[in-house]
Amino acid sequence: MNLVVVSNRVSRGKANEPMTGGLAAALLPVVEKSGAIWVGSSGRVRDGAQKEPFAEIEALGEGALAMLDLPAAHYGGYYEGFANSALWPALHSRTDLIRASQEDYLSYREVNAFMARALLRFQKPDTAFWIQDYHFLALGAELRDLGVVQPIGFFLHTPWPARAVFGGVPHHRELVEAMLAYDLIGFQTEDDCENFLSYVRSDLGLAARDGVVTSRHGSSRVAVFPIGIDPEKFAQQAAKAVSHPDVSRLRRSLNGEKLAIGVDRLDYSKGLPNRINAFDRMWTLQPGLARAVTLLQIATPSRGAIEAYGNLQNDLAKQVSDVNGRHGEVDWTPIRYLNKGFSQTVLAGLYRTAQVGVVTPLHDGMNLVAKEYVAAQNPADPGVLVLSKFAGAANELETALIVNPHDIDGMARTIAMALSMPLNERKLRWEAMMKKLRGGTIQQWFADFVDALQETQADRDSGEPLIADPVIWPPQPANLNARYH
Ligand code: F6P
Numbered sequence: 001m002n003l004v005v006v007s008n009r010v011s012r013g014k015a016n017e018p019m020t021g022g023l024a025a026a027l028l029p030v031v032e033k034s035g036a037i038w039v040g041s042s043g044r045v046r047d048g049a050q051k052e053p054f055a056e057i058e059a060l061g062e063g064a065l066a067m068l069d070l071p072a073a074h075y076g077g078y079y080e081g082f083a084n085s086a087l088w089p090a091l092h093s094r095t096d097l098i099r100a101s102q103e104d105y106l107s108y109r110e111v112n113a114f115m116a117r118a119l120l121r122f123q124k125p126d127t128a129f130w131i132q133d134y135h136f137l138a139l140g141a142e143l144r145d146l147g148v149v150q151p152i153g154f155f156l157h158t159p160w161p162a163r164a165v166f167g168g169v170p171h172h173r174e175l176v177e178a179m180l181a182y183d184l185i186g187f188q189t190e191d192d193c194e195n196f197l198s199y200v201r202s203d204l205g206l207a208a209r210d211g212v213v214t215s216r217h218g219s220s221r222v223a224v225f226p227i228g229i230d231p232e233k234f235a236q237q238a239a240k241a242v243s244h245p246d247v248s249r250l251r252r253s254l255n256g257e258k259l260a261i262g263v264d265r266l267d268y269s270k271g272l273p274n275r276i277n278a279f280d281r282m283w284t285l286q287p288g289l290a291r292a293v294t295l296l297q298i299a300t301p302s303r304g305a306i307e308a309y310g311n312l313q314n315d316l317a318k319q320v321s322d323v324n325g326r327h328g329e330v331d332w333t334p335i336r337y338l339n340k341g342f343s344q345t346v347l348a349g350l351y352r353t354a355q356v357g358v359v360t361p362l363h364d365g366m367n368l369v370a371k372e373y374v375a376a377q378n379p380a381d382p383g384v385l386v387l388s389k390f391a392g393a394a395n396e397l398e399t400a401l402i403v404n405p406h407d408i409d410g411m412a413r414t415i416a417m418a419l420s421m422p423l424n425e426r427k428l429r430w431e432a433m434m435k436k437l438r439g440g441t442i443q444q445w446f447a448d449f450v451d452a453l454q455e456t457q458a459d460r461d462s463g464e465p466l467i468a469d470p471v472i473w474p475p476q477p478a479n480l481n482a483r484y485h
Pocket residue numbers: 008009020021022023024133157158265302303365
C-alpha cells in the first residue's frame with residue numbers, strides 16, 4: 001500500500017526545530033519510518049499556487065515530505081478564520097469565541113478543495129489517504145468529488161464536543177455530512193466518539209450501529225485510536241538532555257527549590273490562567289511553600305493574529321507579573337514565564353529536571369506533553385504528574401494526580417501534595433503510567449489506524465458499496481457561494 005498522510009502543519013525533522021508536543025512532532029518519527037508521503041503546508045502562501053502547488057518535495061526517512069504553498073487569497077480565511085476561529089473554539093467547547101464569516105467558510109472549503117486537487121499527483125491504484133485534523137474535515141468529500149475511490153481515513157487530534165456544541169459551528173451539518181465520505185474516522189477517546197455518533201444520529205438522522213455510520217456516501221467506520229509517544233526513545237533523549245547547556249543552567253539557577261513545569265501552546269484551551277491562579281492560591285494558603293517551589297511555565301505563542309489569542313497573551317503577562325509581584329523576593333521569582341518554543345531535546349531535559357509536571361487544560365484531545373513528562377522521568381526518582389481530567393491522556397494515566405482545572409483550591413492542594421509525595425508512592429504511580437505508555441506507543445497507534453483503514457478496502461472488495469450516491473458537490477471551484485450555501 002502507498003500511504004499518503006496529510007496535515008496542515010508538517011515537521012521537517014530538523015533536530016533544533018522548536019516543538020510543543022502536537023501532531024507534527026508526534027507524526028514525524030512514524031511517518032519517516034513508514035515510507036509514506038507526508039503532504040502539508042509549506043507555511044507560505046502564493047498567488048497562482050493553483051498551477052504548481054508544490055513548493056518543495058524532499059526526502060524524509062524512507063518516504064518524502066511534500067509541502068504546498070496555499071492560495072494567498074484563501075489562507076487567512078481558512079487558517080485564522082474558519083479552522084481556528086470557528087472549528088477550534090467549538091471543538092474545545094468555547095462557542096462564545098466563534099467568529100467566522102461566510103467568506104471564511106468559503107476559503108476553508110476552497111483550501112480543502114485545493115489540497116484535494118494537489119493530492120491527485122500522488123494517487124496510485126494502491127494508494128490510501130490518511131487525513132489529519134480539523135483543518136481538513138471536508139477533504140475526503142473533495143477527493144471523492146474528484147473520483148478518488150481508494151480508502152480515505154481521517155483522525156481528529158482535538159476533542160469532539162457534545163452534539164449541541166458542535167451545532168454552534170456555521171455549516172455544521174454540511175461539514176459532518178462531508179466527513180462521512182471518509183471510510184474510517186478516528187477519535188482520541190470514547191467520549192469524542194460517542195459525541196460524534198450522537199450528533200450524526202440526532203442532527204443528521206442517520207443510522208449508526210456498532211460504530212458504523214451509513215450515509216449517502218456508503219459506510220464510515222468510527223473508532224477510537226488514542227495517540228501515544230515512543231516512551232523508550234523519549235526516556236533516552238531525556239537522560240542525555242540533562243547535560244544540555246540550557247538544562248544545566250536551569251538546574252544551577254535553582255537555589256535548592258523544587259521545580260514545577262508547564263509547557264503549552266499559548267491557547268485558551270490549555271487553562272493557563274487557572275493554573276497560575278492555583279499556584280497563587282497555593283503560595284497564599286501555604287506561605288511555607290514560597291521559595292520551596294518555582295513554576296517554569298513555557299507558553300509558546302500561537303495564532304497571534306486571532307484576537308482571543310492576543311487577549312490571552314496580554315492577560316497572562318499581567319497575571320504572572322501580579323503573582324510574581326506579590327509573592328516574589330529579591331532573590332526568588334515564583335513563576336518563570338517564557339513566551340518561546342524549545343526543541344524536543346531541551347524539553348525532554350527540562351521535564352526530567354522538574355519534580356512536578358502540571359498539565360491542566362480545560363479541554364484537550366490527548367495532550368502529549370503529559371505523556372512526554374512521564375517518559376522523561378528518572379526511574380530512580382520520578383516526578384509527579386498533575387493532570388486535568390479533561391485531557392484525553394487522563395483516560396490512560398489514571399495514576400497521575402487527576403485534577404479539575406476549574407477547582408482552583410483543589411489544584412492548589414494537589415500541587416502541594418505532589419511536592420511532598422514520598423518516593424515510594426511516586427515510583428508506584430510512575431511505573432503504572434509507564435506501563436500504559438509502553439502499551440500504547442505511537443508506532444502502535446499508526447499501525448492500528450493503517451490496518452483499520454486497509455480493512456475498509458477489504459470491505460469494499462467484498463462488494464459493500466462505500467460510495468452509494470453521486471458526489472455531493474460539483475467539482476468546479478467557480479461560484480463558491482452557490483456551491484456551499
Ligand atoms: O491539537 C491539535 C493540533 O493539531 C495539535 O497537534 C497542534 O499542536 C495544534 O493543534 C496545531 O496548532 P497550529 O495551529 O500551531 O498548527
